[in-house]
Amino acid sequence: MVKTIEHEPAKFKEGEIISVIEKFPIGHYRTPTYVRGKQGIISRNLGKYINPETEAFGKNAGSKMWYYMVRFVQKDLWDNYVGQETDELEIEIFENWLEAIN
Amino acid sequence: MTHNHPHDHTPIVQEEKPGYYEILEISVRELMIEKGRITADDIRKQIELLDSRSPVLGQQLVVRAWTDADFKKRLLENGNAAAEEMDITIYDDTAFTVLEDTPQLHHMIVCTLCSCYPRAVLGLPPDWYKSKQYRSRAVKEPRSVLAEFGTIIPDEIRIIINDSTANQRYMVLPLRPEGTEDFTKEELEKLVTRDTMIGVTIPKII
Numbered sequence: 001m002v003k004t005i006e007h008e009p010a011k012f013k014e015g016e017i018i019s020v021i022e023k024f025p026i027g028h029y030r031t032p033t034y035v036r037g038k039q040g041i042i043s044r045n046l047g048k049y050i051n052p053e054t055e056a057f058g059k060n061a062g063s064k065m066w067y068y069m070v071r072f073v074q075k076d077l078w079d080n081y082v083g084q085e086t087d088e089l090e091i092e093i094f095e096n097w098l099e100a101i102n
Numbered sequence: 103m104t105h106n107h108p109h110d111h112t113p114i115v116q117e118e119k120p121g122y123y124e125i126l127e128i129s130v131r132e133l134m135i136e137k138g139r140i141t142a143d144d145i146r147k148q149i150e151l152l153d154s155r156s157p158v159l160g161q162q163l164v165v166r167a168w169t170d171a172d173f174k175k176r177l178l179e180n181g182n183a184a185a186e187e188m189d190i191t192i193y194d195d196t197a198f199t200v201l202e203d204t205p206q207l208h209h210m211i212v213c214t215l216c217s218c219y220p221r222a223v224l225g226l227p228p229d230w231y232k233s234k235q236y237r238s239r240a241v242k243e244p245r246s247v248l249a250e251f252g253t254i255i256p257d258e259i260r261i262i263i264n265d266s267t268a269n270q271r272y273m274v275l276p277l278r279p280e281g282t283e284d285f286t287k288e289e290l291e292k293l294v295t296r297d298t299m300i301g302v303t304i305p306k307i308i
Contacts, residue, residue, distance in 0.1 A: 030267040032214050034241065046197070049269045067268055074263075083245050086260045092268040 010066045011095055016042045018070065018098045028056030031097045038076055039101065043090060044069040051094065066095040151193060156225040157296040159190050160273055163200075163223060164294045165287055168278045177275070178202055185223060192222045196271045201264060203277045203301075208255050210248065210301035211264050211272040212240035218266035220273045224296060231300065241265055251302040274301040281307060 012018055022037035030052055048064035055062075074087040081087070120128070134140050163185060167174035177184035181198030185191075192198045198220060201209040213219065214237045219227040230236050239247050244261050248254070255261060264272045276298045282290060293305035 030215060032265070032267065034214075046268075046270070052268070069270070071262075078242050082243060084257065084260055087244070087262070088260070089241060089263045089265060091265040092270055094268070 008066075010045055012042050012045070012066075012068060012098060012100070014042050014045055017101050018042060019101055020070075020093060021097050021099055023097075028053055031093055032091070034077055035070075035072060035091060035093070036097075038072055040070040040072040040076075042068050043071040046092060049094075053094075053096075067092055068095070068098070070098070152221060152226065155222055157223075157294075157299065159185075159188075160220070160223040160296070160299045161291045161294040162188060163190070163273075164275055164299065165290045167200075167275055168290060169287070174202075174275075181273070190223060192271075194222065195269075196220075196222075197269050198222065199270045199272050200275050201262070201272055201301075202275045203304075205277065206258075207260050207262065208301065208304075209262050209264060209272075209274045210240060210244055211266065211274060212237055213266045214238065214241055215267055218271060220271040220299075222271070223273055224299060228296070248302060251297070253303045273299050275299075276301075276305050279305050279307055 017039060018041070019039050020031065020035045020037060024033075024036075046067050046069055049067050051060070051063050051065040054060040069090055070093045071088050071090045073085075074083060074089055075081045075085060077089060131145065135142055135145075163177060166188065167177050173184065173187075176187070177200050181200045182192045184200075185198055201211075203209055212231075217227055217232040219231060221227070236247070241263055244263050245255060248261075264270075266272060276294065278290075279293065282293070285293075293307065295303070295305075297303045298305050
């Protein structure tokens with residue numbers, strides 16, 4: 001039997017610290033460059049949503065992937081950030097862009 | 103065309119030629135109709151639905167949340183279900199997510215990739231929301247952007263920026279201003295403007 005990603009359990013838990021993979025593929029991606037390579041925390045598991053990376057090209061349309069709300073500290077994202085140490089940014093990221101921190 | 107009404111105006115003409123993407127959109131739309139996948143009436147209906155939404159719906163949600171603690175809880179837990187309770191359909195299968203401001207925390211929303219916006223409850227986004235300047239600067243220097251909107255967030259208040267990149271559609275539940283305890287529902291609704299629900303300003307007693 002072919003195992004599809006839809007049957008896989010979520011890889012990450014709420015509260016877990018993760019890193020966004022630093023990769024620069026060509027295509028349709030929803031992960032902005034400003035978070036790539038940065039560390040954040042999973043603030044919510046948002047369930048599964050249509051994988052836009054294949055959907056954008058009409059391939060494998062309808063396949064879903066786990067995605068999460070990930071929270072970053074602003075000072076970790078931007079050099080010379082002007083604001084509070086505790087200012088944060090929250091964004092949705094698909095599971096194939098995240099890796100665990102060991 | 104007959105044109106005999108009494109007032110003067112310059113003739114209404116369309117001088118601009120359609121651009122690349124406009125021609126692409128027209129071609130795809132006409133092909134879809136020709137192939138019978140959708141009808142012209144489907145498109146008209148969808149535009150009519152989009153145009154029927156406005157910040158009035160968001161105002162109703164905010165004021166209900168300010169005055170009904172149980173509703174607020176439901177709204178924060180499941181935006182779609184709470185909106186539908188108020189007969190506001192979230193027609194596009196997005197996850198409507200409400201972000202609650204507190205005396206210590208201010209939220210502001212942006213879509214750095216394009217123009218994701220809670221259209222079902224706020225209508226179409228303002229042009230500045232879709233501008234490259236707002237999209238790039240809101241994430242990087244929110245306090246400066248807020249100051250340009252005339253909104254000074256004191257240093258001790260934390261700011262969280264929510265960037266929509268997939269299926270969440272955020273709306274800010276702003277803080278109810280002090281001194282509004284005796285306000286009627288209508289008076290409260292006047293305080294809740296579109297921009298307070300985007301988070302670029304806060305409700306003010308005028």
